[in-house]
Amino acid sequence: MSTLIDNIKYFRKEKGLSQKEVAAKSEISLATYQRIEQGTSDVGMTDLSKISDVLGIGVDTLMKRRCTIITLANTKGGSGKTTMAIHISKQLKLLTGKKVLAFDTDIQESLSNVHSDDSIVDLVTFDHTKKFVSKESSIRTQLVNLSKEYDFIIIDTAGSFESFTFLSAIIEMSNILIVPFQLTRMSISGTEFIEELIVETNAHRSEQGKLPTKAVAVATMVNKRANEVKILKDIEFEGINVLTNVISNSVEYSRTDDLSTSFTNASIKKEFDKFMDELEKYTGLSN
Ligand SMILES: Nc1ncnc2c1ncn2[C@@H]1O[C@H](COP(=O)(O)OP(=O)(O)OP(=O)(O)O)[C@@H](O)[C@H]1O
Ligand SMILES: [Mg+2]
Incomplete structure (x- = not known):
């Protein structure tokens, strides 16, 4: 799994948010958001920056490997x-x-x-x-x-x-x-x-x-x-x-x-x- 997807999931859970909540707040359809987390759909820069805003985690942090x-x-x-x-x-x-x-x-x-x-x-x-x-x-x-x-x-x-x-x-x-x-x-x-x-x-x-x-x-x-x-x-x-x-x-x-x-x-x-x-x-x- 990619570091990015891994981190999106990790931080979403850390913030106590459901997939539905993140999708709604970032104005992405739930289906698209789920595909992003499953790794079956690439996440574009626009969606990524919206998700990053909702999670309150910078894009650079989301791209970085976590320890x-x-x-x-x-x-x-x-x-x-x-x-x-x-x-x-x-x-x-x-x-x-x-x-x-x-x-x-x-x-x-x-x-x-x-x-x-x-x-x-x-x-x-x-x-x-x-x-x-x-x-x-x-x-x-x-x-x-x-x-x-x-x-x-x-x-x-x-x-x-x-x-x-x-x-x-x-x-x-x-x-x-x-x-x-x-x-x-x-x-x-x-x-x-x-x-x-x-x-x-x-x-x-x-x-x-x-x-x-x-x-x-x-x-x-x-x-x-x-x-x-x-x-x-x-x-x-x-x-x-x-x-x-x-x-x-x-x-x-x-x-x-x-x-x-x-x-x-x-x-x-x-x-x-x-x-x-x-x-x-x-x-x-x-x-
Ligand atoms: N699975 C095992 N089988 C046999 N001997 C073991 C096993 N695990 C640890 N030992 C032996 O038991 C002793 C104590 O183990 P260890 O030093 O890992 O414990 P510790 O919890 O780190 O101790 P301390 O609290 O002193 O730091 C050591 O001599 C170690 O070689
Ligand atoms: Mg010891």
Whole structure:
């Protein structure tokens, strides 16, 4: 799908407008407008400028590629955030060939440590030592700037939240939030904090006329043989969709946890592909 059509749809939904409303306000017939969104009819400059006026988004912005920001977060440490950030970044690069950036905001810099000259994705490490700007405004500015350069930004966050406002700022800037969790009582019960956070940041986004951040939870380090998966169907989080595909507990994930190496084990590769498919279906990753 073209960037333009993609953006028209995206911003129309962001403004909470129906196809009918945009068509009426831009004085284009509904049928023509629908053909434009379907990509079966080219949009002429006159119609484009009318649509741009109705959406309140400049034509140049509508023509530009949009960046998808994906954040990995969970209150519970050691839940697989960094590992998932690594695999998702590499997989997105391999699947789409687009510009992918891994962004390390954890002061422990685990993600930065697995970056090398062979890495297939770029990496930026957040500077926690800045003295004269708040971390929140600093990350916002940095993400706005990086969004102009990259198609996907995958953000790894810290396991413990000394800084609630910093994590809020990151989530509020994200299109997608992924919460990796283990199928243990402690991990499952530790997610209330992140549930509250997503409700709050989405309320902020809505005030600014932005689409909500889509939140999904994925069970990681699952022992499939012990049939741990069967408890998955009973798990519910507020405002967070639990994916049905899970990530196994396998050395393959830790063996390939750098930003250059691909999976070698076929069944793990297949498992991860299925997870990415579901993620894409639920979040409209490429839209
Ligand atoms: N699917 C998996 N199978 C096996 N081991 C895994 C898997 N995912 C993560 N691990 C291992 O579990 C440990 C914790 O994972 P990871 O560092 O990704 O968690 P984290 O949420 O980033 O932790 P922190 O909160 O400390 O940042 C690591 O040693 C990692 O190699
Ligand atoms: Mg980590």
